[in-house]
Amino acid sequence: MTELKEFFKNDRYAALSGIELLEVEPGKATTRMSIRDEHLNAGNVVQGGAIFTLADLAFAAAVNAYGNLAFSIETSIRYFQSAKSGILYAEARVLYLHRKLATCEVTVTNQDKELIALFTATAYRKDVVNQ
């Protein structure tokens, strides 16, 4: 999966956001973000968009690791606690895999393993021959 990690290094928005892909295999991926001042919103907690992007990279990695090009159709995210400092992790796990669709759940936790957000998403998978 070294190749996939290399491929996702080309996600420039994740790079801008300081998000790192730690692990990836078909149907699973983990990302990490050390909270910095630039992740905060006007209320001084981590912006929802930064949490979303952290989870989105884990989702993208997990669903693309099967080999087909997959892209996001829809996502819902629910926030449980705000985060101000420390490290956030996102762990993605594919719940159901169709030929054309994949649904993935991503939990975002902090360094104390407290649940920060839940991200659930569906990807559309292109046929391998169409890529």
Place this chain on the structure above:
Amino acid sequence: MTELKEFFKNDRYAALSGIELLEVEPGKATTRMSIRDEHLNAGNVVQGGAIFTLADLAFAAAVNAYGNLAFSIETSIRYFQSAKSGILYAEARVLYLHRKLATCEVTVTNQDKELIALFTATAYRKDVVNQ
């Protein structure tokens, strides 16, 4: 609403992402993002997280403009087309306002007014006295 615009300049993740708050009034707001290389994902289209963050700032502005501190509980986003270059706009409109909850719909369009994504979100509103 100049005050609110100033307040949201302190959203450091929106600033990092090159997102600008154009207009805000109670229940409505518009944001803009000129697509740059740093917004792209590994597939060379704008990362879902960048589109989300653009919409999220419009949502936050629209629901906070009533005067209560409001924070996001949940969001769903649906993507219709990918974007590679040009300018993206997000227009937020509150659909329903309760004392404690507000639901907002945000459309993301490109410079040709084509629909890129639909973002729908609910905020929890703190009582004014609790702030």
Place this chain on the structure above:
Amino acid sequence: MTELKEFFKNDRYAALSGIELLEVEPGKATTRMSIRDEHLNAGNVVQGGAIFTLADLAFAAAVNAYGNLAFSIETSIRYFQSAKSGILYAEARVLYLHRKLATCEVTVTNQDKELIALFTATAYRKDVVNQ
């Protein structure tokens, strides 16, 4: 569209629920439900599932009216007010139509045109040749 109306008369759960398809054309449909005691939950307001089913039939009709068989992938619903009596209407409108996917928004209102719920859904469309 008389044929489609006939087809959806075979939706036995909608029939059980007292839901009627009023109008349907490609990308649009309207359904109606007169609130009866059997729609209420233990808290004596219309059960969320009944509101969902009302909206779901409008969605199914609007996305199937293009001619391809379409089935639901995912839905989000947000509730604004409870309903206890009177008539509920659901109006579906397709927001974006791809070859393989369709996204639809459905508003649920009461007889006074007050917004009761917002239902947003994505359908997967089978190719005509595959039917």
Place this chain on the structure above:
Amino acid sequence: MTELKEFFKNDRYAALSGIELLEVEPGKATTRMSIRDEHLNAGNVVQGGAIFTLADLAFAAAVNAYGNLAFSIETSIRYFQSAKSGILYAEARVLYLHRKLATCEVTVTNQDKELIALFTATAYRKDVVNQ
């Protein structure tokens, strides 16, 4: 929890739909529905609204079992497989409990323990004194 089971027997839409509450405790509940002809849609599979209602009763039971009156704000549901016959079960589990909000995940499975749908929902909890 016999009292709660009795309370939810008064959910008339669940009763109309042939849905039974099997077990409930704070944060957890299970419901069951034996598929009958009246649950089917025009395509002869279980209507999305019936699956939703099955999950919704489990959610309502799980979040109300803490003692506060709780009502649904929003739900997202994702469908994985259609069901035509047999028995469906919904198992609800609260993922996060705030003073005013509760988020719950419900899995819908068939009699072979295959995943049919995933339902995720947020409830607003009234203060005990306000009831």
